[in-house]
Amino acid sequence: MEERGTGSGDGEFWARARRHLLKYGGEFVDFVPVRAEGAFLYDAGGRRVLDFTSGQMSAVLGHSHPEIVATVRDGIGRLDHLFSSMLSRPVVDLAEALARLVPQLPKVMLLSTGGEANEAAIRIAKLVTGGWEVVAFAQSWHGMTGAAASATYKSGRRGYGPMAAGGFAVPAPNAYRPRFPGVDWEAELDDSFDLLDRQSTGNLAAFIAEPILSSGGIIELPEGYLAALKQKCVERGMLLILDEAQTGMGRTGTMFAFERDRVVPDILVLSKTLGAGLPLAAVMTTDKISRKCDDRGFLFYTTHVNDPLPAAVGLKVIEVVEREGLAGRAVELGDRLKRGLRSLQQRYPCIGDVRGRGLLLGMEFEALDRGQKHSARALSDAVTDNALKLGLSANIVRAGASDGVMRIAPPLTATEAEIDLGLELLDAALEQTLGAAGYRAIARSSTGATEAATVSR
Numbered sequence: 001m002e003e004r005g006t007g008s009g010d011g012e013f014w015a016r017a018r019r020h021l022l023k024y025g026g027e028f029v030d031f032v033p034v035r036a037e038g039a040f041l042y043d044a045g046g047r048r049v050l051d052f053t054s055g056q057m058s059a060v061l062g063h064s065h066p067e068i069v070a071t072v073r074d075g076i077g078r079l080d081h082l083f084s085s086m087l088s089r090p091v092v093d094l095a096e097a098l099a100r101l102v103p104q105l106p107k108v109m110l111l112s113t114g115g116e117a118n119e120a121a122i123r124i125a126k127l128v129t130g131g132w133e134v135v136a137f138a139q140s141w142h143g144m145t146g147a148a149a150s151a152t153y154k155s156g157r158r159g160y161g162p163m164a165a166g167g168f169a170v171p172a173p174n175a176y177r178p179r180f181p182g183v184d185w186e187a188e189l190d191d192s193f194d195l196l197d198r199q200s201t202g203n204l205a206a207f208i209a210e211p212i213l214s215s216g217g218i219i220e221l222p223e224g225y226l227a228a229l230k231q232k233c234v235e236r237g238m239l240l241i242l243d244e245a246q247t248g249m250g251r252t253g254t255m256f257a258f259e260r261d262r263v264v265p266d267i268l269v270l271s272k273t274l275g276a277g278l279p280l281a282a283v284m285t286t287d288k289i290s291r292k293c294d295d296r297g298f299l300f301y302t303t304h305v306n307d308p309l310p311a312a313v314g315l316k317v318i319e320v321v322e323r324e325g326l327a328g329r330a331v332e333l334g335d336r337l338k339r340g341l342r343s344l345q346q347r348y349p350c351i352g353d354v355r356g357r358g359l360l361l362g363m364e365f366e367a368l369d370r371g372q373k374h375s376a377r378a379l380s381d382a383v384t385d386n387a388l389k390l391g392l393s394a395n396i397v398r399a400g401a402s403d404g405v406m407r408i409a410p411p412l413t414a415t416e417a418e419i420d421l422g423l424e425l426l427d428a429a430l431e432q433t434l435g436a437a438g439y440r441a442i443a444r445s446s447t448g449a450t451e452a453a454t455v456s457r
């Protein structure tokens with residue numbers, strides 16, 4: 001790695017990084033923050049970057065929120081970590097607060113990461129149904145640990161030996177790029193379950209789903225889909241697990257995304273946003289499922305289960321999200337951001353689609369030509385790189401994972417001015433990218449295929 005242009009400008013730092021750090025997901029980002037506050041990251045030279053991905057899609061309260069800082073300071077100095085069978089007040093308080101938000105799921109277990117929590121959810125589903133087959137969407141991301149990775153179909157399946165037996169994938173409904181144009185989601189869902197029933201050995205345990213597939217490219221399940229999916233699960237005696245790692249805590253305009261659909265899952269999994277960037281996850285379920293777990297001796301004993309310090313953070317996150325009306329803010333700011341992105345789409349026809357809910361938005365590019373150089377992926381990557389140089393961090397999933405979709409998810413505490421600044425920077429990054437590609441804008445041919453044209457905007 002050569003000394004990098006927009007990073008810390010510190011060749012020695014990058015030399016040490018190259019020498020000692022294992023890569024786990026492609027290249028590292030060419031910017032080295034030393035401080036983060038609110039919606040901004042700052043490097044050692046004082047250069048600031050607007051964080052439009054809330055860190056790893058988690059920091060719903062922005063960075064270093066004063067009340068989270070105070071909670072962590074207090075917790076670390078008073079009650080940090082305990083023997084895993086020992087309870088503490090913050091744990092019971094958080095479980096109660098979560099149960100107040102979803103009264104149908106009053107039984108709560110606190111863990112650290114999304115993958116780990118999905119692991120626990122799948123384990124519960126297997127134990128209480130007696131089944132072991134797990135179904136997920138073909139564009140899903142549920143984590144890097146065993147069962148979660150087995151239910152992750154977006155990427156990462158090759159080279160790691162066998163996945164869990166009994167894994168099935170069905171396509172997520174994609175309104176912008178339907179798998180079979182002209183076939184509605186109901187027919188697609190029926191067909192998927194028909195295929196599933198033919199392949200299943202009669203041991204279905206769970207369907208695990210994100211209400212909006214984020215890593216899969218901001219694919220929103222249409223209204224009615226979750227209810228239909230739940231019905232399919234009920235008919236087969238399998239549980240519905242909803243993974244609200246990214247969609248929870250107000251991000252989509254309601255505290256949890258499932259609320260729009262009025263469909264309560266059998267198991268709700270929260271992570272990422274629950275700790276607003278600190279490692280905290282929760283598995284929530286019904287009294288009935290919890291009783292069955294008890295009867296069958298459910299075991300999921302980990303080092304950090306029900307630890308007091310992250311629980312105190314989660315409690316504070318709920319308090320701030322509710323007190324500040326941040327779900328409502330996500331609607332207001334999301335509308336503003338979406339309007340801005342749609343106006344970019346008007347001016348840059350290579351933006352094929354703008355979609356998403358609240359402050360979880362996606363912008364999908366169209367290829368400029370049939371080659372690799374101007375593929376949707378190449379465009380999304382180039383715009384991302386140029387945006388970073390201009391001071392905007394957007395789209396954390398690079399080519400290969402989200403294809404040509406840029407994911408945009410600012411903190412819910414962002415200001416209108418910060419949203420507008422992000423849009424300006426995106427505009428400039430698009431202008432630069434298309435200019436460098438030799439195109440001022442792209443026109444669509446009457447057949448709907450995109451083609452390059454040198455026209456000014």
Ligand SMILES: Cc1ncc(COP(=O)(O)O)c(C=O)c1O
Pocket residue numbers: 112113114115116118141142143144210214215243244245246271272
């Ligand atoms: C929907 C969803 N579930 C689970 C995970 C995994 O969470 P973690 O990386 O904390 O294990 C992610 C991570 O991106 C995610 O987006």
